[in-house]
Amino acid sequence: MSSFPTVRMRRVRKLPQLRRMVRETSLSSDDFILPLFICHGKGVDKPIGAMPGVAQWSIDKLAEEAPKIVDEKIPAVILFGIPDTKDATGSASWRDDGIIQQALQTLKRRSPELLTMVDLCFCEYTDHGHCGVMHEGMLDNDASLENLAKQAVSLAKAGADVIAPSGMLDGMIRTLRGALDSAGFAELPLLSYAAKYASGFYGPFREAAESTPQFGDRRSHQMDPANANEALREVALDIEEGADMVMVKPAMPYLDIIRQVKDRFGLPTAAYQVSGEYSMMIAAARNGWVDEERVMFESLIGIKRAGADMILTYFARKAAKILNTRGWPY
Ligand code: PBG
Numbered sequence: 634m635s636s637f638p639t640v641r642m643r644r645v646r647k648l649p650q651l652r653r654m655v656r657e658t659s660l661s662s663d664d665f666i667l668p669l670f671i672c673h674g675k676g677v678d679k680p681i682g683a684m685p686g687v688a689q690w691s692i693d694k695l696a697e698e699a700p701k702i703v704d705e706k707i708p709a710v711i712l713f714g715i716p717d718t719k720d721a722t723g724s725a726s727w728r729d730d731g732i733i734q735q736a737l738q739t740l741k742r743r744s745p746e747l748l749t750m751v752d753l754c755f756c757e758y759t760d761h762g763h764c765g766v767m768h769e770g771m772l773d774n775d776a777s778l779e780n781l782a783k784q785a786v787s788l789a790k791a792g793a794d795v796i797a798p799s800g801m802l803d804g805m806i807r808t809l810r811g812a813l814d815s816a817g818f819a820e821l822p823l824l825s826y827a828a829k830y831a832s833g834f835y836g837p838f839r840e841a842a843e844s845t846p847q848f849g850d851r852r853s854h855q856m857d858p859a860n861a862n863e864a865l866r867e868v869a870l871d872i873e874e875g876a877d878m879v880m881v882k883p884a885m886p887y888l889d890i891i892r893q894v895k896d897r898f899g900l901p902t903a904a905y906q907v908s909g910e911y912s913m914m915i916a917a918a919r920n921g922w923v924d925e926e927r928v929m930f931e932s933l934i935g936i937k938r939a940g941a942d943m944i945l946t947y948f949a950r951k952a953a954k955i956l957n958t959r960g961w962p963y
Pocket residue numbers: 752753754755756757799800834835836837838839851906907908909
């Protein structure tokens with residue numbers, strides 16, 4: 634291989650047109666899934682302190698914003714519900730008039746072009762803040778699965794386009810696939826939060842979704858940040874059980890996992906740039922320490938480059954607006 638001075642790597646970096654042509658990764662609003670927090674009430678647009686630019690919306694506000702999200706060319710949203718009542722099992726999550734069921738019906742009526750994904754979990758719906766039924770201080774896997782199936786079928790009936798279970802329960806995908814098939818939803822896709830780590834980066838989300846555990850933590854079911862092989866086993870099992878798409882979460886500290894999952898399985902792979910990743914970039918930008926737009930795009934292209942096909946990100950609207958007007962800014 635030749636080297637300097639025959640080779641000068643800088644030659645192709647000099648002109649912006651050439652940089653555009655040799656760019657290996659691209660980012661588009663088609664890559665984004667926008668997370669939304671939906672609550673009861675009317676006219677609610679309640680900012681989340683720990684996530685500047687993100688708010689809880691009531692359903693009328695959602696109906697008002699949905700056409701704008703479509704205009705911004707964002708293909709999909711993922712909905713998180715804040716119920717008006719919580720109990721030990723999270724039963725508000727499978728009520729046919731539950732908050733997300735109502736939000737789905739409204740979206741299907743008002744903005745059918747917007748793909749609706751739903752986060753399937755219990756932590757927002759249980760009074761203890763854990764992701765299912767508790768038994769002697771521990772999450773009861775199999776009892777939680779039964780309830781999860783009820784929640785999935787109820788959301789499917791309300792019009793969900795994709796079900797995304799996030800609880801990291803064993804047998805989650807098999808149970809849901811069976812329940813949805815029996816209920817007549819054999820063609821409804823499952824996006825599994827297959828490799829979800831027990832992460833400190835979920836901090837701001839727990840304010841947004843009002844889902845902080847009242848005791849203990851989620852380390853008995855979410856993954857140890859030190860493990861990579863285990864993530865590959867999780868993904869393999871979910872594929873065997875019928876997952877159509879898989880997710881790695883969070884994104885930035887786990888780019889190696891995204892790459893390995895994509896290389897090994899080749900399935901549509903999503904990455905979740907979670908609340909803490911978003912909030913720390915905004916906070917640093919507000920302090921004048923980094924340029925918000927630059928770190929936003931750098932973090933998103935990094936996730937794409939690692940192998941993600943789609944990115945769940947709170948930056949979706951801001952990034953889409955820039956990409957669809959000025960184009961990729963680098
Ligand atoms: C569980 C769920 C969580 C997030 C998405 N789905 C919270 C958790 O596992 O504690 C976190 C997302 C984020 O931090 O942006 N329903």
